[in-house]
Amino acid sequence: MTTTIVVLLVVLLLIAALRLWLTANRLDRLHVRTEAAWSALEGALSRRVVAARAVAATGGLPPAQADELRRVADAADRADRAHRADAENDLARVLSLLPPPNEEHLAAELADANERVLLARRFYNDAVRDTRALRSVWFTRIFGLAGRAALPDYFEITESSAKAEPGAVAAPVRRTAARVLLVDDRARVLLLSGTDPKVGSRWWITPGGGVEGQEPLVQTAVRELAEETGLQLQPAELIGPVWRRVARFHFTGVDYEQTEFYFAASFVTAAPGGADRSPPAFDASGHTNDERLTLTGQRWWTGEELRSTGEDVYPRQLATRLPDVVAALQGCDDVGTVDVD
Numbered sequence: 001m002t003t004t005i006v007v008l009l010v011v012l013l014l015i016a017a018l019r020l021w022l023t024a025n026r027l028d029r030l031h032v033r034t035e036a037a038w039s040a041l042e043g044a045l046s047r048r049v050v051a052a053r054a055v056a057a058t059g060g061l062p063p064a065q066a067d068e069l070r071r072v073a074d075a076a077d078r079a080d081r082a083h084r085a086d087a088e089n090d091l092a093r094v095l096s097l098l099p100p101p102n103e104e105h106l107a108a109e110l111a112d113a114n115e116r117v118l119l120a121r122r123f124y125n126d127a128v129r130d131t132r133a134l135r136s137v138w139f140t141r142i143f144g145l146a147g148r149a150a151l152p153d154y155f156e157i158t159e160s161s162a163k164a165e166p167g168a169v170a171a172p173v174r175r176t177a178a179r180v181l182l183v184d185d186r187a188r189v190l191l192l193s194g195t196d197p198k199v200g201s202r203w204w205i206t207p208g209g210g211v212e213g214q215e216p217l218v219q220t221a222v223r224e225l226a227e228e229t230g231l232q233l234q235p236a237e238l239i240g241p242v243w244r245r246v247a248r249f250h251f252t253g254v255d256y257e258q259t260e261f262y263f264a265a266s267f268v269t270a271a272p273g274g275a276d277r278s279p280p281a282f283d284a285s286g287h288t289n290d291e292r293l294t295l296t297g298q299r300w301w302t303g304e305e306l307r308s309t310g311e312d313v314y315p316r317q318l319a320t321r322l323p324d325v326v327a328a329l330q331g332c333d334d335v336g337t338v339d340v341d
Contacts, residue, residue, distance in 0.1 A: 023134070024145045030131040034152045037124040041155060044120040045088060048113040049077045052091060055110060060102035069094050088117075088157045089339070121155055128152045133310030151308065156316045156341035172248065172255035178220035179208025180238065181264045182231070187326050188300040190267070191313065192228060197293050198252055203312040204301075206262065217241065221263045227286040228295060231267075238263040242328060243340045245315050252294075261337070262315075264325045315340045 052073040056066045072091045079087035095114075101107045135146050182190040191204040209224040211217065218235045226232050243262035250256075287295060301309075306319035313319075317340045324338075 027134055027145055031149055034127040034131050037127040041120040041124045044116040048117050049073050051110045051113040055101050055106055085155055085157050125154050128154050136310035154316050172257040174257045176211045177208055177258050177260045178217045179206045179260055179262045180221050180225045181206055181262055181325050182267050184267045188302050191301055192298050193296045194294050196251055205314050217261050233265055238265045240264050241337050244337050245340050264329055266329050317341055
């Protein structure tokens, strides 16, 4: 009996050791892949900067526009990694407002550079997603297999150029939506889990949905919050819109281009006398038929949980921008609409 137990223990230890080695090896490869993807993305971004400078120099632009393009291109080229996304968004915004270059080869070079940035950014974010997912697994965290390697961050910039999916025959459905950043007094934000039943994908989003007719944005936000969570708020309880986001996605077999406006609202969990008031229960009674198929639950997320999760959360910049929303709700910051991704 004793020999059997010893053998079993040895086998278990060997299995555990093998899993440790395989997981650590895979994690190392993912970190290497992420850094390689970042290098490729940097190369694509630098190529776009060069193309933008060429357009500023010889693209036949008015002097003021040429100077502005040169300025944002220089800022993107000098930006460090932490601030590169904001600088690149400024460059993309300026490029989107310019007329086509008067020389055909410049227009082609700029279009190619934009396409390379789009693809490189997607490859990099895919690598980041896979790395973060493995690092979030309990086995990886308990044994500290990531070591001191920094958790990679998504690179979120506006996609200034996009091609239709192969075989697509129709333009994307364009619509306007309003969403609610509901934040409690512990600085947690309420997110809904969703799925595309046709492909089985899963993600987390803020409550919200499309505008109906000539409905005001704030009224859409209030209505959608009530439909999706059961929580009733008045328009006066919302501030904003604090964010604006243009989202392009494929959902239930349809391509969408959706302009989203985010409002912020507070939810107080501390009841009079110091007792805790429970968050609103997930109430699906107001769901539409589509929502019954696609919304699967809700959860309150802390900033730390958002930063460390390997799951898909939209908008991507929610973790980094959430402190600004908390400050706005506390009256510490002026409210203005900021573009996010």
